[in-house]
Amino acid sequence: MSNLVIYLGLLLFTMLLIIIIILGKIHQRRNLWQRLGIPHDEPGYIFGNLNGLSLARPFANAIRRTYNKYKLHRIPFCGFVMLTKPIAIVTDLDLAQDILVRDADKFSDRDSYHNKVDDTFSENLWNLEGEEWRELHRKLAPLFTMEKIQKVFPNIVQEADELVDALDEMDQEVVDIYDLCQRYIADVIADSLLALECHTLQKPISEFRVYGNDHVTKPRSKVAVALMECQRFVARAHHLTQTLEEVIDFFYSYIGAAVLEQEHNKYERDNFIRQLVDIKNEKEEKNRLSFDEIVANSALFFTAGYDTCASTMTFALYELGTKRHIQKKLREEIMQVLEKYNDELTLEAIDEMKYLDMVISETLRKYPIYPYVERVANCDYHTKEPDFKILKGMTVLIPIEAILRDHDIYPDSFKFQPERFEAGKATRRHPMAWIPFGDGPRSCIGMRLGQLMIRIGLITLLTNYEFYGCHRTPVPMRIDKKSRLLRPEKDVYLRVLSLE
Numbered sequence: 001m002s003n004l005v006i007y008l009g010l011l012l013f014t015m016l017l018i019i020i021i022i023l024g025k026i027h028q029r030r031n032l033w034q035r036l037g038i039p040h041d042e043p044g045y046i047f048g049n050l051n052g053l054s055l056a057r058p059f060a061n062a063i064r065r066t067y068n069k070y071k072l073h074r075i076p077f078c079g080f081v082m083l084t085k086p087i088a089i090v091t092d093l094d095l096a097q098d099i100l101v102r103d104a105d106k107f108s109d110r111d112s113y114h115n116k117v118d119d120t121f122s123e124n125l126w127n128l129e130g131e132e133w134r135e136l137h138r139k140l141a142p143l144f145t146m147e148k149i150q151k152v153f154p155n156i157v158q159e160a161d162e163l164v165d166a167l168d169e170m171d172q173e174v175v176d177i178y179d180l181c182q183r184y185i186a187d188v189i190a191d192s193l194l195a196l197e198c199h200t201l202q203k204p205i206s207e208f209r210v211y212g213n214d215h216v217t218k219p220r221s222k223v224a225v226a227l228m229e230c231q232r233f234v235a236r237a238h239h240l241t242q243t244l245e246e247v248i249d250f251f252y253s254y255i256g257a258a259v260l261e262q263e264h265n266k267y268e269r270d271n272f273i274r275q276l277v278d279i280k281n282e283k284e285e286k287n288r289l290s291f292d293e294i295v296a297n298s299a300l301f302f303t304a305g306y307d308t309c310a311s312t313m314t315f316a317l318y319e320l321g322t323k324r325h326i327q328k329k330l331r332e333e334i335m336q337v338l339e340k341y342n343d344e345l346t347l348e349a350i351d352e353m354k355y356l357d358m359v360i361s362e363t364l365r366k367y368p369i370y371p372y373v374e375r376v377a378n379c380d381y382h383t384k385e386p387d388f389k390i391l392k393g394m395t396v397l398i399p400i401e402a403i404l405r406d407h408d409i410y411p412d413s414f415k416f417q418p419e420r421f422e423a424g425k426a427t428r429r430h431p432m433a434w435i436p437f438g439d440g441p442r443s444c445i446g447m448r449l450g451q452l453m454i455r456i457g458l459i460t461l462l463t464n465y466e467f468y469g470c471h472r473t474p475v476p477m478r479i480d481k482k483s484r485l486l487r488p489e490k491d492v493y494l495r496v497l498s499l500e
């Protein structure tokens with residue numbers, strides 16, 4: 001027998017062995033819930049409990065259906081198979097609180113794909129794990145205290161005034177408010193927080209909008225996304241990265257320039273770049289941020305805040321435009337409070353606008369941007385009654401959207417009713433009944449800032465304009481099925497009339 005035949009035989013044998021091992025692993029993962037005796041729906045061989053490869057809206061819908069079915073079984077969690085990966089879906093709010101808050105040290109990491117070798121840009125606050133995350137969080141959290149946010153308050157107010165100027169200049173009655181909100185939020189984050197030249201309120205097409213868009217930062221095939229989610233070893237071996245080269249180059253050139261500008265000329269206005277450069281130049285090395293960390297995390301602040309806030313503001317205006325009595329009540333409150341403060345918009349004045357708070361809370365309830373948050377168990381974990389075991393390394397998913405739309409928690413949950421958040425009513429609900437920003441140590445670091453940008457934007461718009469539904473307004477709201485986050489499918493038109 002020639003060497004070639006032996007070689008080919010060995011190759012064939014090795015390939016067969018690899019295929020058998022992979023199939024065996026898939027079989028094992030697929031049958032995990034059955035072996036553990038955890039209630040679950042029978043998963044299919046290729047897609048698990050999904051109907052296809054999509055991990056966007058269809059995945060969020062499947063999670064909601066599964067939660068609704070198994071919460072009736074009065075169990076802490078149920079099993080689900082996402083393609084080939086078993087995940088536990090929490091169906092009990094007490095367990096959700098244990099995972100996110102009480103026992104957060106046992107579930108400290110998010111289950112997100114990142115690739116240190118090929119994509120240092122992905123080593124940001126969202127993706128980092130364990131001690132690395134804790135260290136970075138310690139350095140970045142002070143940026144988001146109310147004291148620091150107060151310093152950038154005038155920048156946000158100025159951008160909101162420019163939003164009104166942009167609307168005035170449009171000189172048209174029917175306006176795409178999604179586009180408008182995206183431009184306002186892009187300018188607040190880029191121009192006034194990160195000191196980057198963006199100016200989308202003046203020129204709508206900007207690279208920031210393109211690169212801030214989820215579709216563009218992740219224009220991956222469904223197979224690539226599936227591998228990054230479920231077969232991380234294979235994804236890393238194929239050098240799959242979350243972020244595209246051109247996106248990295250874009251942020252490096254813009255944020256790099258802003259950092260240099262701050263180091264040499266110092267910006268007059270307060271902004272995050274100024275504060276980040278201060279951390280970069282800290283005396284003690286352990287307290288410093290590197291240049292790469294500044295770029296990666298500034299880009300994260302932009303991408304994490306841009307569409308989340310713009311979509312929330314759009315959903316709020318949509319509800320106000322189509323429910324005129326709520327808009328009227330809200331405008332009356334805003335006008336009354338502003339009158340008390342001599343028409344000056346201050347943080348204290350905003351704090352007094354309780355109905356505004358209720359409208360935003362209800363918007364985030366009806367339209368939760370993140371359908372779920374996830375954590376990975378650091379150790380084997382036993383739930384309280386009944387005793388179910390979460391295995392070390394297992395992904396656990398808290399289904400935010402399913403909880404916020406649960407009819408038992410929020411009767412007529414498809415209706416927009418800000419009164420659900422009246423003083424007293426919200427506190428009677430379980431603390432996990434409203435978690436659009438997650439909860440615990442890994443909850444949204446930009447929550448206060450995001451809510452402030454939305455509040456200032458809404459106050460400024462409602463004191464200058466009236467919003468109405470019109471023949472081009474989508475009823476019901478159309479949601480983008482290709483996005484994992486909840487956002488409008490595309491244009492959201494409302495009729496906008498000046499109050500003057």
Ligand code: HEM
Pocket residue numbers: 110125126127137300301302304305306308309312369370373374436437438439440441442443444445446447449450451
């Ligand atoms: C309406 C607006 C927003 C919503 C609904 C939202 C929601 C969320 C959610 C659900 C998480 C995950 C929390 C968890 O796993 O428990 C998160 C994390 C995060 N958000 Fe937001 N967010 C918003 C605005 C912002 C803004 C404006 C910024 C930055 C300026 C921001 C930056 C971040 C970061 C950096 C994380 C990761 C935190 C960590 O892992 O330590 N978000 N956000």
